Amino acid sequence: MAPFLDYIQFVLAPQMITGLSLGVAVVLVALGLTIIFGLLDVINMAHGEFYAMGAYLALALGAAGVNFWLLLVLVPLIMVPIGYVVERGLIQRVFNSPDRHVTTLLLTFGLGLVVEEGLKIVFGPNTQRPPTPISGAVEVLGVLLPNYRLFLIVVGVAIVAAVALVVNKTRYGAIVRAAAYDRNMAASLGVPVSRVFALTFAFGVALAALAGVLLAPIYSVFPTMGRDFIFLAFTVVIVGGMGSIMGAVIAGLVITQIQALASLIVSPVWGDPIVFSVMVLVLVMRPQGLFGRLGHA
Amino acid sequence: MMLKLDEVHVHYGLSHVIQGVQIEARPGEVVGIFGRNGVGKTTLLKTIAGWVTPSGGAIQLDGKRLDGLPPDQVCRHGVGFVPEDRRIFPGLSVEENLRLGLMQRAGRSRAEQQAEIDRIYERMPRLAERRRQVATTMSGGEQQMLAMARVMVGRPQLVLIDEPSEGLAPMIVADVFAIISEMKAAGAIVLLVEQNVHGALDVADRFYVLERGTVIVRGDAKSETDRAKLIKAIAV
Numbered sequence A: 001m002a003p004f005l006d007y008i009q010f011v012l013a014p015q016m017i018t019g020l021s022l023g024v025a026v027v028l029v030a031l032g033l034t035i036i037f038g039l040l041d042v043i044n045m046a047h048g049e050f051y052a053m054g055a056y057l058a059l060a061l062g063a064a065g066v067n068f069w070l071l072l073v074l075v076p077l078i079m080v081p082i083g084y085v086v087e088r089g090l091i092q093r094v095f096n097s098p099d100r101h102v103t104t105l106l107l108t109f110g111l112g113l114v115v116e117e118g119l120k121i122v123f124g125p126n127t128q129r130p131p132t133p134i135s136g137a138v139e140v141l142g143v144l145l146p147n148y149r150l151f152l153i154v155v156g157v158a159i160v161a162a163v164a165l166v167v168n169k170t171r172y173g174a175i176v177r178a179a180a181y182d183r184n185m186a187a188s189l190g191v192p193v194s195r196v197f198a199l200t201f202a203f204g205v206a207l208a209a210l211a212g213v214l215l216a217p218i219y220s221v222f223p224t225m226g227r228d229f230i231f232l233a234f235t236v237v238i239v240g241g242m243g244s245i246m247g248a249v250i251a252g253l254v255i256t257q258i259q260a261l262a263s264l265i266v267s268p269v270w271g272d273p274i275v276f277s278v279m280v281l282v283l284v285m286r287p288q289g290l291f292g293r294l295g296h297a
Numbered sequence B: 001m002m003l004k005l006d007e008v009h010v011h012y013g014l015s016h017v018i019q020g021v022q023i024e025a026r027p028g029e030v031v032g033i034f035g036r037n038g039v040g041k042t043t044l045l046k047t048i049a050g051w052v053t054p055s056g057g058a059i060q061l062d063g064k065r066l067d068g069l070p071p072d073q074v075c076r077h078g079v080g081f082v083p084e085d086r087r088i089f090p091g092l093s094v095e096e097n098l099r100l101g102l103m104q105r106a107g108r109s110r111a112e113q114q115a116e117i118d119r120i121y122e123r124m125p126r127l128a129e130r131r132r133q134v135a136t137t138m139s140g141g142e143q144q145m146l147a148m149a150r151v152m153v154g155r156p157q158l159v160l161i162d163e164p165s166e167g168l169a170p171m172i173v174a175d176v177f178a179i180i181s182e183m184k185a186a187g188a189i190v191l192l193v194e195q196n197v198h199g200a201l202d203v204a205d206r207f208y209v210l211e212r213g214t215v216i217v218r219g220d221a222k223s224e225t226d227r228a229k230l231i232k233a234i235a236v
Helices: A002-040 A047-063 A068-095 A100-123 A147-169 A171-181 A183-188 A193-219 A225-240 A245-265 A268-285 B041-049 B071-076 B094-104 B110-123 B125-129 B140-152 B170-185 B197-203 B224-234
Strands: A137-140 A143-146 B003-012 B015-025 B030-034 B056-061 B079-082 B158-162 B189-193 B206-211 B214-220
Touching: A002 A047, A002 A068, A002 A143, A002 A147, A002 A171, A002 A193, A002 A225, A002 A245, A047 A068, A047 A100, A047 A193, A047 A225, A068 A100, A068 A193, A137 A147, A143 A147, A147 A171, A147 A193, A147 A245, A171 A183, A171 A193, A171 B094, A183 A193, A183 B071, A183 B079, A193 A225, A225 A245, A225 A268, A245 A268, B003 B041, B015 B030, B015 B041, B015 B056, B015 B189, B015 B206, B015 B214, B030 B041, B030 B170, B030 B197, B030 B224, B041 B071, B041 B079, B041 B158, B041 B189, B071 B079, B079 B140, B094 B110, B094 B140, B110 B125, B110 B140, B125 B140, B140 B170, B170 B189, B170 B197, B197 B224, B206 B224, B214 B224
Parallel strands: B030 B189, B030 B206, B079 B158, B158 B189
Antiparallel strands: A137 A143, B003 B015, B003 B056, B206 B214
16 A cells, blocks of 8 residues: 555656646646637637747846736736737738638748747847746645745636636626627627727737746746747647637646656657647547537537 | 618629619618518628628718628617527527627616616516526527517617518517517617518518519508519519
């Protein structure tokens, strides 16, 4: 019995808790992605770069002396107008083209490349690491967990809960869900659909940037940092159901657990192939994902 | 205040769906739009609502041009649209669906908005009973009521209604037409597309018959000779 308990305490539990903190991080990145897809029907390939922009903004403002806690509010607020302008100035222009999916996918992909190269030019190609705002560690179930990771889990859960509350329980959320389901009907009831689209896109971008601020102290800051998370975030969004908040949360937590626990059995290099195989399987068996889309019953 | 469609044309790609339609309607008037399937009745309503952009002509309400405006701006000019198949939002509760209708007119106080909702609940107690329910769990008749109620809370000057009686039991159809009469009594212009011609003629003041995108007959709904022309025109 004792070896089994030791296995749980020293092997399984640490893996699961590390998986959980990664899971929360992935959900934070996936959240904005799934909302943007659910409402606008746009696959935002630049999402990872908005996440990177958030991290770099935090780095630059932090170096200028701005307090970390203020950055958590300031960076998303700075990104809202940027997201708004991107939606109105770029995405809206090609939105009504007959092959919207391809056009917006290519457009945001290109935008992502521009941002990535821009970050390289402005901040240089090297990896930088902002100081961890909370130091120390606590023991959770016998596992030593850095305080900052614990903070990330708590804040992540709070952010997801707040977003779910706004989308599902408020008047603005009802407007977003209605516009996501049937933009013409929503417009005919007076919903200013194009403004709602731009604001929601901006909100998704701000969420990505907030994730960038929160994750920078753990995963470091470098120009291609967006790519690392975005593949995982896309997998989560596809498995959970594109446009479903609940789906993103559950898929994000389950997939990172699969990845964490698989590394106990096979070499960790198999983590990514296993995760992407799950995505392929879901695409084949249940292409719409596990949960329904935003605004759909 | 008057609705005026002047030489309205609509193209879907190469097909010329609406070919120079002229229609006029005044406040407190229900105008029936009849015709066989596929003659452009639904397209005509969608064009007025701003879902389809006309390729020519003018649509005016109260002297203001509506053609070319997006649906939300058309709505702000006092146009309510109850489309075919009702288009209830399935992810929203009955009350959320209803409250969306309040966006038609901005600048009303909370109390005024609540008064509009209460007025609807009083008129349609079934909706009040089901206010928390997901809207698409209701029967077809209740969903039709909700689609009409959702427009009524905005007190539009012009209401476009497409096939409201389709697939409904006779009792509910009577209620639907009663509500249309109430809209008329409140001074709205109602454009009514209906396959149930006899039911529609009971509430309509005038009618137009479309054939291949153009008006072929127009008349007075209460005149026996005009009715005879109508029946002849749409008889299969």
